Amino acid sequence: MSVEMNKVIIFNYTLKDDTGTVLDSSENKEPLSFLSGSNTILPKLEKTLTGMIIGSKKNVKLSAEDAYGDYKEEAVQTVNKDQFPKEAQLTVGASYMANSPDGKQMPFVITEVKEQDITVDFNHPLAGKDLEFDVELIDVREATPEEMQHGHVHGPGGHHH
Ligand SMILES: [Zn+2]
CATH class of the missing domain: 2.40.10.330 (Thrombin, subunit H)
Known part of the structure; x- marks a missing residue:
């Protein structure tokens, strides 16, 4: 199933490793936003988010292979x-x-x-790690023509020019 292109997807997340240690979180920060189909976030995470209802929460487990790859x-x-x-x-x-x-x-x-x-x-700091995301879908909106042209989101949580 292909992901719908050119939507701005805004979400909160908490990232944990396989021991449950919190590595990163948008809590107390701005939610993260990205342009769908622009290869900004991990593909499996994007696929999960684009299948969610606004306001819902989900737990996503990613193997190292689906996250940042094996440690080389x-x-x-x-x-x-x-x-x-x-x-x-x-x-x-x-x-x-x-x-x-x-x-x-x-x-x-x-x-x-x-x-x-x-x-x-040169390995990604999270290479070789199984990861877990708690995500909450905040909003989905159409990308503006300018955002589509730039390939990234403008405004809160995105690029500021
Ligand atoms: Zn821009």
Whole structure:
């Protein structure tokens, strides 16, 4: 079943890992909004939301495969200190962006610092984790022509230009 395109979907969420620890939540913040069919949120989560009635709540369990993918050992790499700009803070937990050969921005986190060797991890922080979302569908509205053109939502919870 295909998801209806070009709707603005506004929802609250609480994200938990498989031990029930809350990782992120829109509680006490603005609800999240996205343009359907724009590949903004996890496909399974989008599919669930687009099948809900406004005002209803649902619990969605996603395997790592349906969430941020498996943890890949090959995404952990060791690079020479000299590869970093001089002013970079080379501490464990620091995150930076690298440019892939095709010009994409690839975020990574430093996981180990030795003399000349810096271990970096390109895995998504939630890779390899089964996740659970508690979602509440707040509203669904038609996207404006401008939003469709930009491919994202404007206004509360979206982009501000
Ligand atoms: Zn825009």
